[in-house]
Amino acid sequence: MGAYIIRRLLLMIPTIFGIMAVSFVITQFAPGGPVEQALANLSGQNVSLSERVSGGGEEVQSQPSQNNQTGGQYRGRQGLPPELVARIEKQFGFDKPPLERFGAMLWNYLRFDFGQSYYRDISVIDLVREKMPVSISLGLWMTLIAYGISIPLGIAKARRDGSRFDVWTSTVVIIGYAVPGFLVAIALVVLLAGGSFWQIFPLRGLTSPGFSSFPIWRQILDYFWHLVLPIISMGLGAFATATLLTKNSFIDEISKQYVVTARAKGLTEHQVLYGHVFRNAMMLIIASFPGAFIGAFFGGSLLIETIFSLDGLGLLGFEAIATRDYPVVFATLYIFSLLGLVIGLISDLAYMWVDPRLDFESRDT
Numbered sequence: 001m002g003a004y005i006i007r008r009l010l011l012m013i014p015t016i017f018g019i020m021a022v023s024f025v026i027t028q029f030a031p032g033g034p035v036e037q038a039l040a041n042l043s044g045q046n047v048s049l050s051e052r053v054s055g056g057g058e059e060v061q062s063q064p065s066q067n068n069q070t071g072g073q074y075r076g077r078q079g080l081p082p083e084l085v086a087r088i089e090k091q092f093g094f095d096k097p098p099l100e101r102f103g104a105m106l107w108n109y110l111r112f113d114f115g116q117s118y119y120r121d122i123s124v125i126d127l128v129r130e131k132m133p134v135s136i137s138l139g140l141w142m143t144l145i146a147y148g149i150s151i152p153l154g155i156a157k158a159r160r161d162g163s164r165f166d167v168w169t170s171t172v173v174i175i176g177y178a179v180p181g182f183l184v185a186i187a188l189v190v191l192l193a194g195g196s197f198w199q200i201f202p203l204r205g206l207t208s209p210g211f212s213s214f215p216i217w218r219q220i221l222d223y224f225w226h227l228v229l230p231i232i233s234m235g236l237g238a239f240a241t242a243t244l245l246t247k248n249s250f251i252d253e254i255s256k257q258y259v260v261t262a263r264a265k266g267l268t269e270h271q272v273l274y275g276h277v278f279r280n281a282m283m284l285i286i287a288s289f290p291g292a293f294i295g296a297f298f299g300g301s302l303l304i305e306t307i308f309s310l311d312g313l314g315l316l317g318f319e320a321i322a323t324r325d326y327p328v329v330f331a332t333l334y335i336f337s338l339l340g341l342v343i344g345l346i347s348d349l350a351y352m353w354v355d356p357r358l359d360f361e362s363r364d365t
Contacts, residue, residue, distance in 0.1 A: 005345070005349075009345070012338070012341045015341060016334070016341070017106070019333065020102075020337075021102070023329075023330065023333055024098075105330065112125065113125075114128075114327060114330075114331035114334075115331075116327060117325055117327055117328050118326070118327060124328055125331070128316070128331065128332065128335065131311060131312050134305065134310045134312030134313070135312040135313040137223075137227060138227075138231070138312065141231055142231050142234045142235045142238065143238065143289075145231060145235060146235045146242055147242055149243075150239055150245075151246050151285065154246025154247040154249075155246060157170070157243070157246075158246070158247045158250035158251045158254065161247075161251055169243075170244075176236040176237070176239060177241065179236065181233045181236060181237060182303040182307060184232065184233045185230070185233035185307045186307065188201075189203060192229065193229060201225065201226075201228055201229050202225065203308065204308070205226060205310065207223060207226060229308065230304050230310065233304050233308075245285060249281040249284045250277060253277045253280050253281045259276065286347060289350075302317075
């Protein structure tokens with residue numbers, strides 16, 4: 001087991017390197033970088049602004065976007081002094097060759113030094129920490145609640161396969177899966193958040209004004225009350241997927257020979273289901289958990305965050321890409337990739353917890 005864990009940890013190094021290298025190369029060919037946009041802005045403004053930039057170098061910091069060259073020249077540099085162009089390049093770190101910049105970035109990221117945002121007067125790591133509670137709240141609770149409901153429901157559907165209960169629950173689950181989460185969010189806002197009908201749930205943020213002065217029981221209640229609508233909106237798709245995955249996994253296991261043998265030995269249906277089938281059927285569910293969690297944590301919340309005015313990592317990543325705030329883009333990519341690999345390893349270790357017969361030492365990675 002120890003050798004397997006070490007091998008997996010070592011394999012994370014080339015994986016992270018490949019992800020960051022491909023992303024870095026792509027950005028070198030994407031037009032509209034921070035330097036190019038700053039120069040384009042300056043070329044269309046008055047001389048006094050150019051003089052302030054060339055004199056102090058501070059004004060450009062609020063202008064940036066992403067860096068890139070086209071044919072060795074910035075498209076926005078025409079008519080600007082070469083020394084001003086050089087100063088802006090140095091301000092954004094583009095005065096060095098790409099390989100040197102990439103190497104410096106990797107060395108800093110190994111120490112979790114992600115630098116400063118181009119557009120905000122804050123370090124990237126502090127910015128990520130600031131947005132993290134929203135994404136943790138949405139991703140963690142949505143995944144736990146979805147799986148907490150889906151696994152028992154999937155088992156019940158497998159035991160009653162083909163019954164009326166199975167048919168109508170499958171209909172509800174499939175409809176929930178087919179409806180986009182953002183449409184559900186809009187409908188919930190209109191119906192329950194004061195859009196046109198009832199003002200039952202809050203619409204903005206994760207806490208109410210004066211949250212810090214509330215007693216602890218009211219803080220907990222207020223926090224979960226704010227989460228109800230976003231979690232419902234995000235959870236329908238994951239709920240449907242996990243339910244059907246659980247059902248099909250249990251049906252597949254129930255039809256195997258070892259189940260027939262266990263029943264022939266006189267074991268009760270409960271003993272067969274939870275003593276033999278459950279352990280094997282849950283392997284597939286565990287395998288899907290990391291992907292579901294990562295998807296909920298990072299990828300599925302952008303529209304939900306926008307609709308419910310939740311300032312999380314999904315919205316941060318989108319804004320960083322749109323404005324070419326590369327320190328934020330690369331830092332979030334690095335963190336997301338690293339977390340995904342670690343959760344994948346934890347998932348493999350959970351296999352052993354569910355089924356100790358697995359031999360990781362002899363497994364090829």
